[in-house]
Amino acid sequence: MISVKEASKIIDDHISIVPQEKVSINVAEGRVLAQDIVASFPQPRFNNSAMDGFAVRASDTKGASKNNPVSLMMVGVVSAGSPGDVAVGPGQCAQCMTGAPIPQGADAMVMVEYSSGYESGPEVQMYTEVQAGQHIRRVGEEIESGEVLVNNGSSITTAELGTMATFGYKDIQVYRKSRLGIFATGDELVEPGNDLLPGQIYNSNLYIFEDLVRRAGAEVTLKSVIKDNQASLKAFLTDAFSSCDMIISSGGVSMGKFDYVRDVLMELNVKEHFWKVAQKPGKPLFFGSRGKALIFGLPGNPVSAFIGFMEYVWPVLEIMSGQTRSSTLSAVLDESFPCEKEKTRYLFGNTWSENGQLICAPTKKVGSHMLTSSLEANCIIIAEPGNKPLIKGEQIRVRLLPWKSIT
Numbered sequence: 122m123i124s125v126k127e128a129s130k131i132i133d134d135h136i137s138i139v140p141q142e143k144v145s146i147n148v149a150e151g152r153v154l155a156q157d158i159v160a161s162f163p164q165p166r167f168n169n170s171a172m173d174g175f176a177v178r179a180s181d182t183k184g185a186s187k188n189n190p191v192s193l194m195m196v197g198v199v200s201a202g203s204p205g206d207v208a209v210g211p212g213q214c215a216q217c218m219t220g221a222p223i224p225q226g227a228d229a230m231v232m233v234e235y236s237s238g239y240e241s242g243p244e245v246q247m248y249t250e251v252q253a254g255q256h257i258r259r260v261g262e263e264i265e266s267g268e269v270l271v272n273n274g275s276s277i278t279t280a281e282l283g284t285m286a287t288f289g290y291k292d293i294q295v296y297r298k299s300r301l302g303i304f305a306t307g308d309e310l311v312e313p314g315n316d317l318l319p320g321q322i323y324n325s326n327l328y329i330f331e332d333l334v335r336r337a338g339a340e341v342t343l344k345s346v347i348k349d350n351q352a353s354l355k356a357f358l359t360d361a362f363s364s365c366d367m368i369i370s371s372g373g374v375s376m377g378k379f380d381y382v383r384d385v386l387m388e389l390n391v392k393e394h395f396w397k398v399a400q401k402p403g404k405p406l407f408f409g410s411r412g413k414a415l416i417f418g419l420p421g422n423p424v425s426a427f428i429g430f431m432e433y434v435w436p437v438l439e440i441m442s443g444q445t446r447s448s449t450l451s452a453v454l455d456e457s458f459p460c461e462k463e464k465t466r467y468l469f470g471n472t473w474s475e476n477g478q479l480i481c482a483p484t485k486k487v488g489s490h491m492l493t494s495s496l497e498a499n500c501i502i503i504a505e506p507g508n509k510p511l512i513k514g515e516q517i518r519v520r521l522l523p524w525k526s527i528t
Contacts, residue, residue: 153275155295
């Protein structure tokens with residue numbers, strides 16, 4: 122049995138980043154960038170109007186007011202998308218819409234509300250004095266040409282998609298989604314929707330795994346509930362090793378009579394890196410590899426499986442896909458609970474902000490079979506081994522569940 126720290130180090134030594142591929146931004150949501158997105162031009166690309174109104178020379182509006190208007194001759198109309206070939210000279214103005222290029226010679230905008238309006242004829246009355254640059258969006262004031270907009274390794278969301286489209290990107294380089302095979306073993310497992318016979322339970326862990334895989338930006342390409350039959354297990358694993366970057370099992374890696382996942386893996390020339398970890402829950406945790414494919418044998422108890430995935434599999438999927446590994450945070454315990462002398466202890470918990478400090482407390486249910494303990498949780502509390510209980514007010518590490526928020 123090895124420590125959590127030793128297990129994490131061994132896993133890190135066997136992670137390979139997945140290959141890259143080019144995709145259209147139409148299907149890039151949720152993917153991870155494998156390139157920097159760089160501004161190919163300044164933004165704004167040209168001086169343009171921030172308001173609907175009249176482009177003027179600021180010096181021509183000096184002293185203008187409602188009681189003392191300045192009359193300027195309108196020489197043209199410039200709309201958004203027009204080539205901007207209108208020029209404004211002394212005593213002149215041009216009607217200019219929001220986003221339209223500023224005419225040559227003009228250096229400010231008068232809002233239409235502070236004028237006699239568009240229909241006032243060739244001479245337009247200006248009712249306010251403006252300063253040079255007023256209501257003009259200047260070239261490059263938001264982004265300079267060549268500036269990195271989105272970094273390699275960023276997850277693509279709405280903001281990234283909009284930014285890439287703004288700067289004309291159509292096809293982008295991303296990391297291929299990691300391909301996973303997931304399976305559960307046990308004659309007792311029944312799919313939801315079917316009737317349960319005595320001694321049977323519903324298969325929940327594969328639903329947990331599949332959702333977590335999707336949330337991590339990867340995809341499940343093989344999935345199966347396998348009865349306690351070595352031939353069926355061997356056939357599934359043979360297929361999985363030929364097509365998957367990672368395989369995750371639920372159950373079958375402990376020491377029960379029918380826990381022979383580990384035996385079949387050895388038959389398939391999987392290299393075992395460790396089998397048991399000093400942690401609670403989830404001591405029977407298998408990690409191995411064959412070529413570049415990794416395999417995690419997680420316990421069958423649902424809380425152990427859920428927490429094991431978040432602590433071991435999720436960080437690997439982040440690194441495989443080119444992302445930065447998410448880190449833990451420090452929080453203050455709101456209530457005491459016992460430590461394990463030789464094991465790292467994991468508990469579902471809640472973290473909240475109070476007077477600028479993160480506070481946390483474990484959920485009320487702590488059994489490895491009590492999956493409902495995850496319903497109200499937004500974090501996993503991580504307690505290092507120790508001889509004394511953790512006392513209210515002590516600092517402790519927490520891992521936020523990425524899809525949850527801190528209240």
